Amino acid sequence: MNTERSPGTRRSMPDDILRNPALAAEGHRKIEWVRRNMPVLRSLEERFSREQPFAGIRAAVSVHLEAKTAYLALVMAAGGAQVSVTGSNPLSTKDDVVAALQELGLHVYAWHGATPQEFEEHQLTALRIAPHVVIDDGGDLVHHLHEGAREFSRDTLGGCEETTAGVLRNRARSVAGKLRFPVIAVNNAQMKHLFDNRYGTGHSTMDALMRTTNRVLTGATLVVAGYGWCGRGIASCAAGLGARVIVCEVDEVKALEAVMDGYRVMPLGPLEEGGACAAREGDFFVTATGVCDVITPREVACMKDGAVLANAGHFYDEIDLEGLAAMAGEVQEVRENLTGYRLEDGRWINLIAQGKIVNIAAADGHPAEIMDTSFAVQALSAEYVVLSARGGTPLPPEVIPVPAAIDQGVARLLLAARGIRHDTLTAAQQAYLDDFNK
Numbered sequence: 001m002n003t004e005r006s007p008g009t010r011r012s013m014p015d016d017i018l019r020n021p022a023l024a025a026e027g028h029r030k031i032e033w034v035r036r037n038m039p040v041l042r043s044l045e046e047r048f049s050r051e052q053p054f055a056g057i058r059a060a061v062s063v064h065l066e067a068k069t070a071y072l073a074l075v076m077a078a079g080g081a082q083v084s085v086t087g088s089n090p091l092s093t094k095d096d097v098v099a100a101l102q103e104l105g106l107h108v109y110a111w112h113g114a115t116p117q118e119f120e121e122h123q124l125t126a127l128r129i130a131p132h133v134v135i136d137d138g139g140d141l142v143h144h145l146h147e148g149a150r151e152f153s154r155d156t157l158g159g160c161e162e163t164t165a166g167v168l169r170n171r172a173r174s175v176a177g178k179l180r181f182p183v184i185a186v187n188n189a190q191m192k193h194l195f196d197n198r199y200g201t202g203h204s205t206m207d208a209l210m211r212t213t214n215r216v217l218t219g220a221t222l223v224v225a226g227y228g229w230c231g232r233g234i235a236s237c238a239a240g241l242g243a244r245v246i247v248c249e250v251d252e253v254k255a256l257e258a259v260m261d262g263y264r265v266m267p268l269g270p271l272e273e274g275g276a277c278a279a280r281e282g283d284f285f286v287t288a289t290g291v292c293d294v295i296t297p298r299e300v301a302c303m304k305d306g307a308v309l310a311n312a313g314h315f316y317d318e319i320d321l322e323g324l325a326a327m328a329g330e331v332q333e334v335r336e337n338l339t340g341y342r343l344e345d346g347r348w349i350n351l352i353a354q355g356k357i358v359n360i361a362a363a364d365g366h367p368a369e370i371m372d373t374s375f376a377v378q379a380l381s382a383e384y385v386v387l388s389a390r391g392g393t394p395l396p397p398e399v400i401p402v403p404a405a406i407d408q409g410v411a412r413l414l415l416a417a418r419g420i421r422h423d424t425l426t427a428a429q430q431a432y433l434d435d436f437n438k
């Protein structure tokens with residue numbers, strides 16, 4: 001394994017790209033706050049500082065660049081890694097956190113509100129470190145390492161993918177026989193999606209809806225498209241706040257699961273002229289499908305005056321923005337992060353955060369306690385990639401599940417941090433389970 005530092009040393013890296021170094025103090029405060037609320041990562045920071053598993057390793061990190069991600073990058077650095085950091089969405093990047101990280105000696109390439117061209121340039125610049133390990137969210141870094149930035153993948157041992165959309169993207173590349181290094185499906189670990197996608201997205205999406213609109217969810221009708229891990233969390237948090245929830249699903253089993261969980265299930269748009277559909281009933285609409293064109297002019301045409309649209313999926317093509325704009329006679333910024341579209345008949349349809357990932361672009365993302373376990377899985381998966389290569393058994397170039405030992409280890413660390421004790425099987429119970437003659 002080549003861990004020469006020359007391509008990524010600070011001197012040979014281009015200047016960090018950040019807008020306002022004067023913001024660093026606020027960034028440090030935010031990072032310290034999340035550190036206090038991320039006990040699992042703190043215990044990894046302590047072990048990594050001692051054991052230095054990433055000594056000689058260059059890591060590129062592209063996750064929504066706010067305080068919790070910053071702390072993950074610092075934990076990797078504490079383990080000896082040389083780290084370059086960029087964002088995974090220009091609207092979720094927090095400039096104060098960027099400034100703080102830069103002050104702490106990491107290479108940082110991001111600013112809030114970057115144009116699509118600037119955003120891509122930031123990602124490509126972060127890859128000039130020629131990473132051994134990539135922490136990715138949505139598959140962009142891995143994509144660049146296979147396409148325009150291929151030369152920087154010469155030492156890449158593997159990637160660790162944070163979200164459903166990125167796992168699917170890497171799996172498609174693998175099925176096409178084009179994945180050139182292993183990618184660990186961090187999203188699919190139990191200690192990730194059971195908590196992050198479900199409770200984290202549910203909690204922070206409600207936060208984003210309320211703080212952006214200052215409207216009440218109690219008694220309102222909230223339509224959620226997609227009843228996967230994110231959709232389940234959004235539905236249960238909305239119901240907990242007293243909203244009436246309608247679920248829209250394409251998967252028959254999940255549609256039935258939503259019914260059994262107590263929600264109404266309806267098609268999002270009318271199946272026939274004038275037919276009943278969720279679009280006519282909703283006050284709030286949240287997409288969480290990972291698929292494009294979920295809300296299109298066809299659905300918008302049925303909506304009530306004042307309807308609020310938001311997307312919690314990773315990519316922002318779940319709502320057809322061009323179609324919405326084409327229907328509008330007038331477009332106004334009605335509140336911060338909220339755009340009103342006035343249709344020809346006078347109805348206003350409101351869109352949060354330009355259809356970008358709502359809980360991060362219009363709120364603070366998942367709570368620190370949630371990201372604690374997600375990022376612990378990330379850090380341990382990165383360590384798994386490195387140790388496998390160092391041990392002479394590099395992982396194959398496939399999408400690889402997180403080993404169960406990592407999932408269980410993270411759960412154990414969190415239980416210990418919370419002082420929660422639990423039962424274990426007795427020897428007799430284990431023997432009973434192992435006995436096929438019983």
Ligand SMILES: NC(=O)c1ccc[n+]([C@@H]2O[C@H](COP(=O)([O-])OP(=O)(O)OC[C@H]3O[C@@H](n4cnc5c(N)ncnc54)[C@H](O)[C@@H]3O)[C@@H](O)[C@H]2O)c1
Binds near residue numbers: 193
């Ligand atoms: N906002 C966040 O913080 C956050 C967190 C985790 C994941 N994500 C992203 O959210 C999206 C969903 O993630 P997930 O983990 O819930 O995925 P999932 O695969 O568990 O669920 C997606 C669901 O959407 C359904 N679906 C697909 N097309 C649909 C359509 N046209 N109409 C209705 N339902 C449809 C699928 O059948 C599936 O049940 C992905 O893009 C993922 O990357 C966002």
